[in-house]
Amino acid sequence: MEKTYLSDSGPKVSSAIYGFYRWNDEASNVAADMERIVNLCLELGINTFDHGDSYGSYQCEELFGQAISQKSFKRDDLVIFTKCGLRVPHSSQPGVRIKHYDTSSKHILASVENSLRKLRTDYIDIFLLNHLDPISNIEETALTLTQLKNSGKIKNIGITNFSVFQHQLLASFLNAPIVTNHIELNLLNTSALDNGQIDYIKQRYMKPLASAPLADGRIAHGKDDLAIKVRMKLQKIAAKYDVDIESVAVAWLIKLGALPLIGTREEQRIRNIVKAFDIDLDHQDWYELYATSREDIYLK
Numbered sequence: 001m002e003k004t005y006l007s008d009s010g011p012k013v014s015s016a017i018y019g020f021y022r023w024n025d026e027a028s029n030v031a032a033d034m035e036r037i038v039n040l041c042l043e044l045g046i047n048t049f050d051h052g053d054s055y056g057s058y059q060c061e062e063l064f065g066q067a068i069s070q071k072s073f074k075r076d077d078l079v080i081f082t083k084c085g086l087r088v089p090h091s092s093q094p095g096v097r098i099k100h101y102d103t104s105s106k107h108i109l110a111s112v113e114n115s116l117r118k119l120r121t122d123y124i125d126i127f128l129l130n131h132l133d134p135i136s137n138i139e140e141t142a143l144t145l146t147q148l149k150n151s152g153k154i155k156n157i158g159i160t161n162f163s164v165f166q167h168q169l170l171a172s173f174l175n176a177p178i179v180t181n182h183i184e185l186n187l188l189n190t191s192a193l194d195n196g197q198i199d200y201i202k203q204r205y206m207k208p209l210a211s212a213p214l215a216d217g218r219i220a221h222g223k224d225d226l227a228i229k230v231r232m233k234l235q236k237i238a239a240k241y242d243v244d245i246e247s248v249a250v251a252w253l254i255k256l257g258a259l260p261l262i263g264t265r266e267e268q269r270i271r272n273i274v275k276a277f278d279i280d281l282d283h284q285d286w287y288e289l290y291a292t293s294r295e296d297i298y299l300k
């Protein structure tokens with residue numbers, strides 16, 4: 001798989017990224033799943049992995065660190081994202097009573113130290129804020145991120161699920177660039193094309209990172225009217241390219257300039273996403289899919 005620059009400020013990442021944002025169970029086979037997924041991604045050329053301190057009931061970072069420590073390659077061969085901000089109740093977090101956001105300096109510093117320890121690394125390639133806490137001191141938050149970058153503990157700063165105005169607000173307090181904004185984007189959720197997120201990301205010379213590129217399996221198996229309508233159109237276009245419908249759905253994102261953030265543990269679905277990079281989706285096929293997804297704007 002080809003590598004690409006995430007923004008004009010870097011870094012270079014694999015064109016598809018694997019994220020652990022859907023790993024929310026504590027099943028006994030999680031460690032085995034981690035080993036299997038990491039091996040599959042590396043086999044397919046995916047060297048970029050997206051974490052969060054709370055993912056997998058606060059255990060994914062540690063499991064990943066254990067799995068990677070057994071591999072025989074350099075740390076520089078991997079690109080590791082992790083994030084903080086979202087706090088959810090869990091037995092390992094006795095002080096958390098309710099799901100909330102915390103982007104205070106205290107929480108950011110503690111989270112970075114924990115992530116470095118769990119991931120068994122000296123630095124994080126991209127550290128992201130997972131949503132913006134509206135009652136944290138934004139100036140203090142930005143200063144903490146800057147200090148962490150200057151120390152070398154984080155190499156780049158990113159954000160997740162920020163609106164355009166939140167993105168602009170944080171950027172106004174930072175000297176270093178924001179290199180990525182993870183947003184939900186797929187054929188069943190194209191709101192980022194309407195609310196300005198895609199346009200602003202591109203204006204800042206970044207590539208959109210599309211989480212839930214297959215709508216959590218809804219594109220292939222959803223029973224709602226929109227999913228069924230889009231799936232029928234995908235089946236027609238997939239036959240033209242002789243590929244799976246999921247590959248076409250991701251090729252639609254790639255044509256938009258987005259990088260898919262994979263969340264599934266299903267091997268075939270991961271392979272379908274990677275196969276999308278071999279598809280040169282026709283200009284009008286892209287619009288045919290968009291029109292099907294957003295029939296309302298074409299009926300006006």
